[in-house]
Amino acid sequence: MPIPRPDPQGDRVIAHVDMDCFYVQVEQRRQPKLRGLPTAVVQYNDWKGGGLIAVSYEARKFGVKRSMRGDEAEMVCPGIQLVQVPVARDKADLNVYRSAGSEVVSILSTKGRCERASIDEVYLDLTDAAESMLSEVPPEALEDIDKAALKSHVLGLSDDEDPEKNVRGWLCRSDALRQDKLLACGAIIVAQLRGDVLKETEFTCSAGIAHNKMLAKLASGMNKPAQQTIVPSSAVKELLASLPVKKMKQLGGKLGTSLQNDLEVNTVGDLLKFPEEKLQELYGFNTGTWLRNVARGICGDEVKGRVLPKSHGCGKTFPGPKALKTSASVKHWLDQLCEELSERIQLDLDQNKRVAHTLTLHARAFKAGDVEPHNKFPSKSCPLRYSAIKVQEDAKRLFDSGLREFLGSHSKSWGVTSLAVSASKILDTPGTSSILRFFQGKSFSLATSDVSYDEFCNDGPSSSIGCQSYALPECEENQEVFAHEESSKEPDKPSQDRINDDFCRQNRKQKVTGSGSILRFFSGINTSINQASNETEIQAQSSENEIHEGQDMRNPRQKHAIDERGMDGRISHQHTNGSWNFNADEIDHSVVDELPPEIQQEVQGWLRSSKRAKTARKGSNIFHYFSSGENP
DNA sequence: ACGGGTGTAACG
DNA sequence: TCGTTACAC
The missing domain is CATH 3.30.1490.100 (DNA polymerase, Y-family, little finger domain)
Incomplete structure (x- = not known):
């Protein structure tokens, strides 16, 4: 049952999570003896010791910076550990960092919509989770609060001799604004997520919790490493008043320089002196409106539910x-x-x-x-x-x-x-239920089962997910290849040809011979999809997506122009998240280990929670797995 | 002629 | 739509 929200847009809870010197942490996990030592990751050490691309906090104390050469780093930090980026085909190979990034995303995508912003950063929309917490177990009722949450930094909160007690006071204030209570819930959730990340990946990260992406991003960098910072609305004006414009995302380049040099705008607060019309005149309508909003800490950018790269x-x-x-x-x-x-x-x-x-x-x-x-x-x-x-x-x-x-x-x-x-x-690729996508992603060599593709797609309990045929629209050559491949059945083909088989599978009636236990796991879920999540909910989700597609045609700055100004901040539709619910009793816990790594950790966290109803929220990997059949 | 390799997004 | 440019990490 969705919780009605009076002003979803104004009270969003957004987090930005940023891994601390990520590449260094990845290398320190591979080589634990490097932990605690001043370390940097370097590529191509043949010329002046190579270029630094990540620097540990121990090394930063010595003044080592990214963009230094290895030689230079050794000068200012004798004994610094320089680790080379792996090389494949005589070029840097970032795969180990990419997959480490995926590990993190799979944990961070469990509590709300998750946007992968880069290999080591995500945005989270925790609005729903925070609201649930507030209505079910608000912080003020909580006996003991996660130690990690008590270590939060709260902007605008007066200093105290006992910061933890101070923060506890803020988190638990019963007379706080609803907005602030939601942030407090968000901070508790983020602290827990960060704990999960540390436990499951050994990586530390920092986070910002605020009402929009811009402020969350700003905050995540304010206390590093391994800390989190909360930005209550009441602290925004003062924060921005003295903040150098260049610190704001998107103002680190030429636009920021132009503000400084041409308008003598040195802090974000200085921007307030300029009327919106003037900024539009100088920088164009969209950028002008965007700048006007930046000055006020306003940012309506949505957290996009996307955990995979777009290119x-x-x-x-x-x-x-x-x-x-x-x-x-x-x-x-x-x-x-x-x-x-x-x-x-x-x-x-x-x-x-x-x-x-x-x-x-x-x-x-x-x-x-x-x-x-x-x-x-x-x-x-x-x-x-x-x-x-x-x-x-x-x-x-x-x-x-x-x-x-x-x-x-x-x-x-x-x-x-x-x-x-x-x-x-x-x-x-549409045309296959997510359950099948799972099977296609795995090898089919385990114990056989007599459940066919047909049964999964059309006759089984999940028929509402359906399957469609699929062909590449604009590349005829591919279709010829597939047509050719369809008749060939050699078992062990070179990998470059496997893809064609995959395409063919999607167009054929594929016999699925998966492991019985995995099948059981999904059969359970499969059944509960129909029991616990009704079709109208899925439909609503689907039509909502269409609206989104339409909006996404506008560029973000245009979106600012319309959302923030024209609609006077009333943007409500996008947070009625679709979600799929599963009954815990119907899940076969014994086969979790056999799930694909991307959702394994998510499922584990999911099973750990005491609630009987498990919810796969929009944006989570589990949701992704179970909903992608309806993607364009 | 060195911050390299990647990634997203706006804009014409 | 494509190609360019800007920005970020």
């Missing part, structure tokens, strides 16, 4: 003398990059059943005698064909086409200083 890319630079000057060397490196990219999109397909539709090539280059080159190497894209060799061929063609355009009619010699390929327009 995959890989690239490499070839600085100075390393510039590539022959077609053959370009081909060599493009081949390396395309191989890595192919692996990653293949993994995305296997694990997440998502297909990338666009391949893009980026490059930077110079022409032999050019002093101040005034044309840039154009980026080019084309439909992405799923096989490593084709990606390589296509990337090369894109490069050649770009190069011709870059050179024009002149045939000077040239050099390429960077190459990158990326895969974007990634869509969920």
Whole structure:
């Protein structure tokens, strides 16, 4: 039963969680002897000791900074531990950090809508969870509060000799504003999540808890490492009054510099002096409105329920003398990059059943005698064909086409200083229930079962999830490949061909021969989907999504313009979250270990809770697994 | 000719 | 839609 909320938008509870020097923590977990030592992660140590990309807090005390060279770091911090980024295909390989990031997301996505903002940061919308807590077990009624929550920093709260007692007082105030009580609940939830992350991954993180993304992000960086900061509304004005504009997200670059140099706006508070119209005049309507809101701590950006990246890319630079000057060397490196990219999109397909539709090539280059080159190497894209060799061929063609355009009619010699390929327009493959997506992501070699694809899709209890046929819309070549593959049945094909099989499976009637116990787990859930979550709820969710799609066509700044001003802050629809509920009795606990890692931890946390009704909230991985059949 | 490799988003 | 530009970590 959804809890009615008078003003969902104004009272949202948003958290930003930021891993502390993440790459360093990943390396310290791999090599525990590095814990507590001044450490930095470095790539390419052949030139001046390599470039630092992450620095531990111990090393920061010595003045070691990102963007220093390894040599430089050793100067200011003798004995610093420099760990190299793994290398594959002669380029940096960030996979271990990506998967460590996924571990974290799978834990952080359990309590509300979760947006992966980068490899080591997420935003959470904890509004629903905080409201539930407030109505069921408000902090003021709580006997003992999580020690970690008591260590929160509360902006605007007067200092005290006993900070924990002080914070406890704030968290538990019975006469507090409802807004503040919600933040207090949010902070308790976040403290617990951070504890879960530490326990399950050994990583520490910091967090900000506020009423919007902007303030949450600002706060997460205020007390690091391994701490959290709460921003009550009452503290916003004072906070922003003295905050240098450059500290605000999006104002760290040219716009921030222009505010300083052209308007003498040095703090966010200084922005208040400028009428909205003036800012719109100077920076355009949308940016002007956005700035006006920033000055007031207003930010209506939603936390998007997205835990997976929207694109995959890989690239490499070839600085100075390393510039590539022959077609053959370009081909060599493009081949390396395309191989890595192919692996990653293949993994995305296997694990997440998502297909990338666009391949893009980026490059930077110079022409032999050019002093101040005034044309840039154009980026080019084309439909992405799923096989490593084709990606390589296509990337090369894109490069050649770009190069011709870059050179024009002149045939000077040239050099390429960077190459990158990326895969974007990634869509969920529809046409299969999430349960099947799970089975497709696993090997089918365990004990057989006589449950067929048909039964799962159409005849089984979950028929409302349904299945549709699927074909790539714009890439005919792929369909030919699939048609061809459909007739071939060799068991052990090279990996680049496996993807085609996957596509074929989705179009055929697939016999599922999964493990009996896993099947039992899902059968239980399957049954309870129908029992505990009714179809109208799912439908409501689905039509709500359509509204969202429409809105997402507008850019965020336009959204600010309309949401914050035109509608006077009354934005209500987006927080009526859909969720699926499961009865704890119907879940087979004994097979949790066999679940895919992305949802395993989430399910474990879920089973640990004492509630009988388990809820998979929109944005959580479990929800994702069980709802993606209705995605576009 | 070095902060490299990735990622998101606005804008024309 | 595509390609460029900006910004962030």
